[in-house]
Amino acid sequence: MSLSKRTLAFSAGFSIVLAGAWGAGLAAEDPAHQRHEAMETVQESFKPLRAIAVKEAPFDAAVVKKNATTILEKLKEAHGLFPEGSGGGDSRAKPEIWSDRAGFDQAMKDAQAAATAMAAVSEEAAFVPAMKTLGGACKGCHDKYRLPKQ
Amino acid sequence: MKLPSRRAQAAIAFVLAVAAFVFWWLSRPDPLPASAIPVHTPDLANGEVVFHAGSCFACHKPKEGAAQGSLPSGGSPFKTPIGVFYPQNLTPDAETGLGRWSEADFVNAMTRGLSPDGRHYFPAFPYMAYRAMRTSDLLDLRAYLMSLPAVKSVAPRHTLPLLPVARRGVGLWKRLAFARAPYAPAAEGSDSWKRGAYLVNAPGHCGECHTPKSLLMVEDLGRYMAGGPHPGGEGKVPSLRGLVERRKYKDAADLVLALQNGEELGYEDLSSGGMGQIQSNLAQLPEPDVRAIADYLVSLK
Secondary structure, rough: HHHHHHHHHHHHHHHHHHHHHHHHHHHHOHHHHHHHHHHHHHHHHHHHHHHOOOOOOOOOOOOOOOHHHHHHHHHHHHHHOEEEEEEEOOOOOOHHHHHHHHHHHHHHHHHHHHHHHHHOOOOOHHHHHHHHHHHHHHHHHHHHHHHHOO | OOOOOHHHHHHHHHHHHHHHHHHHHHOOOOOOOOOOOOOOOHHHHHHHHHHHHHHHHEEEEEEOOOOOOOOOOOOOOOEEOOEEEEOOOOOOOOOOOOOOHHHHHHHHHHHHOOOOOOOOOOOOOOOHHOOOOOOHHHHHHHHHHHOOOOOOOOOOOOOOOOOOHHHHHHHHHHHHHHHHHOOOOOOOOOHHHHHHHHHOOOOOOOEEEEEEEEOOOOEEEHOOOOOOOOOOOOOEEEEOOOOOOOOOOOOHHHHHHHHHHHHOOOHHOOOOOOOOHHHHHHHOOOHHHHHHHOOOOOOHO
8 A cells, every 4th residue: 555655656757857857848948938038038137237227237348248148149149030820829029020020030130230330349348338229129129019017 | 753842941951050059069179268267387397207207298299200209290190090290290390389378278179179279189198187287297397398489380281081170079078078077086195106197197098098088089997007909999998907816017116117218218118009118108107107107106006
């Protein structure tokens, strides 16, 4: 009896782990989920930059470079995660991403160029203009190609 | 099948005629007479402030790629679940814009939702909010629009089912909608808060999206600024209540930065769903006005 109980508990635990791993695997393969994660990282990396822009933190070229580089990498990663047919459901991707693919690709490239420029900012005077260009690129793309929150 | 008798036919025709008359009578326009407009010396600078506070350009922008793209010459599609509206040309062109509009024409459009020839505007044009605007602000706004370069631009026809009947039917809806007083904020508060209440509720027309509509398509004031389905049909509009308590913004000063900079400073909630364009308009307001809007909004619990 005690053995069968243990077996039962073990198999139950095992199935839960298996189901969890399967779910995580599904999520990992889902481009909508992956690009969302990448964008979350972009947003996190934006916070230290905003703190500098609103003078909550001192200008520090190393902090700028580190975060801008992360933003650039994640933007590139996200850009590759918009295959045809990956909209709908919980995704905030608008159909215009695919009906106006050239416009979307250009907006993504503009954002990457702005992140590249931000990573190269070494003096404080250039920081706020670089910030406006980078944030403006995010905004331009989000206004056109992202739905309001679901 | 036998046709109804002549008598029955006459009776049906009579009932239909009466119904048509009642519809026509109840949906008739109710314009303000020109004599109701006070004499006013317009203040162009204030007119420009009102223009940005109302985010007029967000809807009345030209279609993408048009020459003189920074002028409110209209024609850009405004998509809703019932059809696509094409907001009209607000530049002073005589043929296609506001060039020939009198002050009374303008005030009637803004506060009664009526065109100069007495047709009803659909409430996608937010006159329900604008009716709470001060006449002096309306006349300043008109003067500002008339000071812009004239652009010739005809907006395409709205793509709504049964357009002429629907348009006349707006008159019936107005009887219900106008019977309700506009939202009246409390009379007490700092001067900045009062200014904010006016900007948000009258020219700003924030409630048009942020307050859900009741079944009668009027704002459900029990859920004032509580957010709801996006009127464009996709996604949601966030609640503006408890913005600080829910940690959306640290304080009023943080909200000021958000309204002035939007996503340029990483405030990503201020993009998408049309809010990005509203924010770009609000960013052009004088700082004390943005501060007033923030003071009022953070007070909504």
